[in-house]
Amino acid sequence: MTKYYFEKTSKITVEFISHKKKTRVPAGMSIFDSANWIGLPIESTCGALGTCGKCKIRVLEGQSGINEFDVKFFTEKELKEGWRLSCKAIISQDMVCEIPQLLGIPKASIMGFGRHVILNPNVHKVYLDLKPPTMEDQCSDHNRIHDALIENGFDVQLPLDVLKLLPSILRQSKWKITAVVVGQELVKIETGDTSNRCYGIAFDIGTTSVVGTLMDLNTGSSVAISSTLNDQAVFGADVITRISYTMTHKNGIGELQKKIIKTLNTLIKELLNKSNISNHEIYEIVITANATMVHLLLGLDPEAIGVTPFIPVLTDSYKLHADELNLKVLPHAHIYFLPHLGAYVGADIVGGLLASGIVQEDALRLLVDVGTNGEIILGSKNGAVATAAPAGPAFEGAQIKDGMRASEGAIESVRIFEDKIELQVIGDVPPVGLCGSGLLDVVAQLRMIGFLETSGKFVKSNNINTKSSTLFQQRMCTDNDGVQSFVLAWPNETGNNKQIVLTQRDIRELQFAKSAIAGGIEILMKKLNVNTNELKNIYLAGSFGNYINPVSAIVVGLVPPIPIDCIKSIGNSSGEGAKIALTSFRERQKVNKYENIVDYLELSGSTEFSDTFMKLLDFPELNKLNLDMN
């Protein structure tokens, strides 16, 4: 939230002559960042704090001032020759730089959604073979380690607990130790050389379930994955119910905090058991979650998130120590929370942005996380806009006559032919209900076969194509209240001997839900003044997004009609984002700049939104969708 007064009117050209690359950046950016954003990752272990001295470059033309960091690392002669620490060298005029040697290709791995991520964790293990003190060298234990770490490029603080163990460990280990540095803190001293063991955990905390991934920070690979239900579920299925609980129970916040901590500790234990790693070898944890889940984990009052004008206590990224949350890993392990973009566009979505790279690339993309609240982000690295659309619970099977969650027995996919229906059921068992993706499919299929008007009403029988009139006659029925339904499965076909139907009211519910999301998307597109043709991709995120049939999404008008193969499910992108942030401090830092790129738009109370919502209740005309109907 730092305020820059610098007038960023004109852009400045920076040329990296050694790599034959040029970029144009706003004044005030560091040379390090400007190189990093165009894919020239200059080395750094300190996280661009000016302490490791590894990001040395030479300014050949144009001028960059000398600062307090430069004087620590360069001689007067070197300074005159233009040597600077690129992470602290501010660009204020056109310049030509030289990055000293052709960079060794830094360790990287493909993570998230096809992202090439440089392995650059915030955890560093530094083996030190220290000289024992003598009468000629009476340096304190603290300074002996501190100075050795400075030599290695780390300027760290030593917390009291580490200091307390220092004298005995140093002497027992005969002054051969491994310092575990997280950020700017020395979190642990280990005996001997343990630099080959370096671990962290990425947590994705959903309202319903929690996934933990134990990562090897030396290789960037997953060592173990575990997931479980969020123990808070007993207090309510969604964030609003949980917020209400805290408002109506004296120690509600504390109770909910205890539950999620229990969940996390259960997962930690499982992950450690699976991987044969000790809890004191977990040095950092990165967490993504929606804003309410983060508030409840931190013990912050979420009440103001739940009522207008929807104000979280905290949206920025946040760091604390494991012992502050009673998490059973190294007490001084860092717990890092990704930032939120708004009360209802949380760190989970930010994780998705990181995993998909949307706001780090040039192409215009749309990310939609379909759920009770549909989080929507549209944009590119040149600017983006985000919102949360109140879709309601239809996509979770609630408010739907035969609706259910996506668990065993749920119809997750439907295909309707002129003479038959094909159902795909979770667990390959006889169906007992209809989950969100199935609901979307059946409505889309009914539209395509001509059983539904654009208004969402079932057509009159005389408007039915003759080829499917038999199906229509067999499957359409009317109950005592005159409500029409379409029968998906007869009692003898189901797991509970009750027929499964889609009612006219169900279709209406779906229309409300899709219209909220589509309305959000339309408003964002207007905001950025872009149209459907310019959209390169639509990413469907979240566990639900994974199962959505893109054709159905387009047919019902949930998302704009772009070529089907440009619509991609990106799975648990939130958790992938947490893993990227855990293994790459560079990427984590980029996330903290998202708020400068992404505008948050509040739909609640907006008449533009309610108008758009009403307008979009109808289904789109099929002939305008340009679909390949095979």
Add this chain to the structure above:
Amino acid sequence: MTKYYFEKTSKITVEFISHKKKTRVPAGMSIFDSANWIGLPIESTCGALGTCGKCKIRVLEGQSGINEFDVKFFTEKELKEGWRLSCKAIISQDMVCEIPQLLGIPKASIMGFGRHVILNPNVHKVYLDLKPPTMEDQCSDHNRIHDALIENGFDVQLPLDVLKLLPSILRQSKWKITAVVVGQELVKIETGDTSNRCYGIAFDIGTTSVVGTLMDLNTGSSVAISSTLNDQAVFGADVITRISYTMTHKNGIGELQKKIIKTLNTLIKELLNKSNISNHEIYEIVITANATMVHLLLGLDPEAIGVTPFIPVLTDSYKLHADELNLKVLPHAHIYFLPHLGAYVGADIVGGLLASGIVQEDALRLLVDVGTNGEIILGSKNGAVATAAPAGPAFEGAQIKDGMRASEGAIESVRIFEDKIELQVIGDVPPVGLCGSGLLDVVAQLRMIGFLETSGKFVKSNNINTKSSTLFQQRMCTDNDGVQSFVLAWPNETGNNKQIVLTQRDIRELQFAKSAIAGGIEILMKKLNVNTNELKNIYLAGSFGNYINPVSAIVVGLVPPIPIDCIKSIGNSSGEGAKIALTSFRERQKVNKYENIVDYLELSGSTEFSDTFMKLLDFPELNKLNLDMN
């Protein structure tokens, strides 16, 4: 302990044209520091962190680079005109600067030993009248405060406990709050405008007694003072006994830590009672103490301090939170420990240096804290050297036949005339023993009246001046073992009906003690290659130093013979140093540079020291002392 690679060969001239002042400084210094050291205190509330933007100056000639801090505060035009933040503007060539307006005279007070200290506490209270959130302004509670503080020049972190209270306090106070900023942390939010109440405590923790001063940080004045015995005393009178205790008892460190924390909490309670201030209004505590006391308060193992090669765990300054030590003030109050220069030249002496200003001024001065360990520092701002000399317990009255501590009944001052003796007794009661200053006096007086040889032996009666021969005959006696003594008080004159004598052995003990100190001084003078004529002052520090008669000190050879009125007792300079560090962050920062100015010299095991010690056992020739004998 930061390492500067910059070659500080040549000095650079900086001219402050607006104030007609010039200075020559090494390359790599900031303009802010260079102005500060020549008495041009440029405004700053952030402690030269580049966040408050108050230290703006203009570079008229010579060049200073633009850095990441400048771009936050200046427009492109202003940067071109030479405006810079002086705290981050590094001097690398001759320059001419302008400090914008004639500085308002900053609030200052005379503290320590005649030092003019600018009031600049590390605690800042900032009243904020915040705008309540709306649907158009959904900024989180955290960012609402954080951004407002940035506007006020403070870039702070909010600890979890403060965050937890944020939503309720903000709303209850109708968004009118006072932020309490200590360093870079927001330690508390108070309802309404409380900026007129701002307090801290300075503690001077001695091995024997502890003094606390509650300071008003808005005015720099003492509000209340309390002192008490260190509760650790039951575990031993001196640091070595206490270190031994920790080595021989399983939870010894914990026990001793508990005791000193109890002592501090007792004093805190007393100070608060006296001043009608609540414990949550104490925002910062500054502590001076010797290295062992600091280790025991922090719970750090002091064992290696007690055995060769005498290695403390920690010598640097250190900061933690009150709740980490269970001190009963605001839990997030900062506890700041001044740094040590060595295992036996601790933060208490550093406090004395700060209070006396020795290493901040040009004149050559000597600071001596006379005690079991005599801490000695010699030098000026151009360089200094420190050591600890093993004087033994004679100055505390131990190992002396009729010796005692400086408490009621102790002879603290002695004057011997040719026909009588005048004793000054603590508490104006009949004497019961002889304390350190009395011991020093009686030996000096016996030397001056001609009863002692330079070797320290009592003279033969035939060598006595006739005028004082009666006194000699009356007062000299020999015990059964043939040990000669001088009678200071007859049984009927004393409080316990026992005569008080000074034995030949007592004189020997004093010779050992004074010779250790004098030897330390001589070695330091050799080290700096200076002689007595160049010494502007000798400062006698510590509770004992306060009572030493400078004439006696010169006569016995404890300190070099400089004019008597240049020898000054500076009292509890350690505690004064703590008060200065509490009220002035500028001064506190200077202290952290002391280790670059002051070299620590280890005497233990040095043959040069043992040779010098032997050489100095004799008393100096009186005629070489140039004393005015009146």
